[in-house]
Amino acid sequence: MMIDEILMYAFVVFWVAWVAVSKKEPGRWLIRFCEGPLTTFATFIDWNVGRMAGFFVWFSRNPAAALSIKGEEMKLRVEIPGVTPEKAAEYERELEELRKRQPVGEPMVRLNIGTAMLLVLLFIALYLITILIRGWLAP
Amino acid sequence: MTATIESMQPTFAIMCPAIVSILILLFGKWPNIRESWTLIAAIAQFLIVISMAPVILAGNIIECTFFTMLPGVDFGFSVDAFGLIFAITSSFLWILVSLYSIGYMRSLNEHAQTRFYFFFALAIFGAVGIAMSGNLFTMFIFYEILTVSTYPLVAHEQTPVALAAGRKYLAYLLTSGTFFLAAIVLTYYFSGTTDFVNGGIPNLASEASRAALMVLFVIFLLGFMKAAWMPFHSWLPTAMAAPTPVSALLHAVAVVKAGVFGIIRVVCYIYGVDLMSALGLGLALVCLATFTLIVANLFALAQDNLKRRLAYSTINQLSLIIFGVALLSYEGIEGAMMHIPFHGFMKITLFMCAGAIMVASGKKNISEMAGIGKKMPVTMIAFTIGALGMCALPPTAGYITHHLFVHGCEEAGGSMTIFPYILLIVAILDVMYFFPIIYTAFFKKSKDGGDRRIQEAPIFMLIPIAITATVSIIFYFYPDLFYISDLVHTAISGLMGGHP
Numbered sequence: 001m002m003i004d005e006i007l008m009y010a011f012v013v014f015w016v017a018w019v020a021v022s023k024k025e026p027g028r029w030l031i032r033f034c035e036g037p038l039t040t041f042a043t044f045i046d047w048n049v050g051r052m053a054g055f056f057v058w059f060s061r062n063p064a065a066a067l068s069i070k071g072e073e074m075k076l077r078v079e080i081p082g083v084t085p086e087k088a089a090e091y092e093r094e095l096e097e098l099r100k101r102q103p104v105g106e107p108m109v110r111l112n113i114g115t116a117m118l119l120v121l122l123f124i125a126l127y128l129i130t131i132l133i134r135g136w137l138a139p
Numbered sequence: 140m141t142a143t144i145e146s147m148q149p150t151f152a153i154m155c156p157a158i159v160s161i162l163i164l165l166f167g168k169w170p171n172i173r174e175s176w177t178l179i180a181a182i183a184q185f186l187i188v189i190s191m192a193p194v195i196l197a198g199n200i201i202e203c204t205f206f207t208m209l210p211g212v213d214f215g216f217s218v219d220a221f222g223l224i225f226a227i228t229s230s231f232l233w234i235l236v237s238l239y240s241i242g243y244m245r246s247l248n249e250h251a252q253t254r255f256y257f258f259f260a261l262a263i264f265g266a267v268g269i270a271m272s273g274n275l276f277t278m279f280i281f282y283e284i285l286t287v288s289t290y291p292l293v294a295h296e297q298t299p300v301a302l303a304a305g306r307k308y309l310a311y312l313l314t315s316g317t318f319f320l321a322a323i324v325l326t327y328y329f330s331g332t333t334d335f336v337n338g339g340i341p342n343l344a345s346e347a348s349r350a351a352l353m354v355l356f357v358i359f360l361l362g363f364m365k366a367a368w369m370p371f372h373s374w375l376p377t378a379m380a381a382p383t384p385v386s387a388l389l390h391a392v393a394v395v396k397a398g399v400f401g402i403i404r405v406v407c408y409i410y411g412v413d414l415m416s417a418l419g420l421g422l423a424l425v426c427l428a429t430f431t432l433i434v435a436n437l438f439a440l441a442q443d444n445l446k447r448r449l450a451y452s453t454i455n456q457l458s459l460i461i462f463g464v465a466l467l468s469y470e471g472i473e474g475a476m477m478h479i480p481f482h483g484f485m486k487i488t489l490f491m492c493a494g495a496i497m498v499a500s501g502k503k504n505i506s507e508m509a510g511i512g513k514k515m516p517v518t519m520i521a522f523t524i525g526a527l528g529m530c531a532l533p534p535t536a537g538y539i540t541h542h543l544f545v546h547g548c549e550e551a552g553g554s555m556t557i558f559p560y561i562l563l564i565v566a567i568l569d570v571m572y573f574f575p576i577i578y579t580a581f582f583k584k585s586k587d588g589g590d591r592r593i594q595e596a597p598i599f600m601l602i603p604i605a606i607t608a609t610v611s612i613i614f615y616f617y618p619d620l621f622y623i624s625d626l627v628h629t630a631i632s633g634l635m636g637g638h639p
Contacts, residue, residue: 004559004562008532008563008567011570012530016574019574025575025578027571030440034440038438046373117258120287121284124280131208132206134206
């Protein structure tokens with residue numbers, strides 16, 4: 001029997017004994033750490049990854065307009081502290097005009113999931129059949 | 140000496156679920172006939188797959204080539220010992236999950252059941268196709284079929300949560316697919332082939348620079364996000380919105396196993412153990428796997444939803460497989476290959492138990508399960524067996540592979556000798572999040588006295604649970620069940636020769 005195996009059994013015995021005596025699970029501080037800071041950090045990372053993916057989707061709809069919007073936003077952030085409120089409001093209006101050039105979403109024909117996936121798979125099957133026939137007919 | 144046998148057997152095995160998917164659509168209005176077709180196809184597929192085992196164990200490879208896409212890139216199947224292990228696992232578990240699905244879907248009176256069975260069959264078509272692919276190109280096609288066919292299963296409920304989970308699932312896995320395609324193109328550019336070769340593609344090392352090979356390996360890893368290694372894991376817990384048979388399919392049989400299967404293929408059959416070692420990629424992969432092992436377990440500790448806790452446990456166990464192969468030692472790779480079926484059986488037991496609890500009591504959270512062990516003893520005993528396996532405790536299959544991983548670390552030597560202690564910490568964390576479930580179910584008393592109407596789930600659900608739990612124990616005493624142990628030894632002999 002290896003040392004890690006003995007330690008493992010020792011921990012199992014300790015866990016069971018601890019629960020039997022104190023009626024509470026051992027390692028509450030670790031569980032609290034996992035439920036608190038660790039989960040918050042994970043949610044933060046996940047949210048940012050989602051935001052990044054969302055940005056790419058938004059960017060891809062009209063990359064040229066997206067670039068100018070980001071450029072204008074950057075300019076505003078740099079200039080706003082040094083201009084009058086009237087000028088700042090004018091900048092904001094210009095930015096709003098610019099933002100209208102970037103489509104928020106595109107109208108699309110919606111299919112139910114089953115039909116859509118069936119169509120995708122049919123296309124894959126058709127592609128494979130075509131390649132297969134081409135392979136068989138080739139000299 | 141390896142001999143190649145031309146046969147249509149792999150095609151027949153792969154086509155079983157493809158053909159039955161059409162029959163499922165045709166007989167959609169007759170549930171009994173529709174589900175009978177599923178079961179017949181699952182049994183037929185398993186029989187065809189298992190019939191190939193004696194041929195493979197005799198040192199042969201079964202091949203079936205359809206056409207040549209480019210010089211050196213064929214579309215075809217090639218069944219070797221490692222591929223057969225995955226195929227046997229997938230096809231056998233399909234029988235049990237089909238049986239379980241009948242009980243689950245009918246008990247909950249789920250909508251769109253024909254669609255569910257149709258895409259379920261297609262997912263198995265993809266999984267067995269991956270197992271029997273002879274090269275990266277064929278594998279890629281089935282890899283994408285698997286991704287596309289599992290999306291409607293994840294989004295099955297069609298609630299906003301389920302649809303969001305489906306979108307996240309597709310976003311991760313289709314992005315991963317593009318990386319995989321890029322890696323295939325680069326491999327072809329460097330070596331002129333994408334075939335899986337025992338010990339790695341011979342001219343890969345000579346044709347590409349060291350840096351290029353390292354970058355290529357990273358692209359391959361990104362291509363296998365199905366293995367849910369951190370930080371690209373969050374699609375997996377989110378996909379828990381799916382019905383339980385789908386979770387079982389995702390986490391035990393098809394999707395995640397396809398990911399780790401792909402990583403093992405790349406490490407052992409594209410790069411080869413020697414090249415991996417020379418590039419120092421083994422240690423890098425071990426570090427990545429170790430990070431995932433520990434962090435996934437910490438996340439699991441924080442979950443109250445049973446299925447989400449099991450999902451994080453899956454991320455942990457998948458990394459254990461990656462860890463084993465990254466050791467680049469005989470016993471490490473042996474453990475990794477063996478853990479694919481062993482984990483499959485243990486984890487599917489756990490998921491099916493979670494589904495049975497949901498059907499019988501409507502409970503999803505661990506904190507609500509006080510005293511449920513007394514009302515559902517068969518389910519919770521099976522759950523305990525699966526949990527012991529996850530904690531690497533005897534008498535379960537998990538104990539066998541844990542031993543192999545520890546021996547693998549010692550065999551690898553050098554800095555790897557520290558990793559058995561990390562495996563110990565991981566196993567302790569496993570105990571910390573699995574034992575409270577067992578304790579809550581059997582020893583805690585429900586505050587409201589419990590619902591007296593709760594009883595065991597329907598028999599269609601209990602039979603598969605009992606079978607998988609029993610097999611998890613049988614593997615401990617007889618790892619050669621379904622030829623698994625022999626196939627693993629045959630696969631590694633081809634890679635590294637005999638045991639050192």
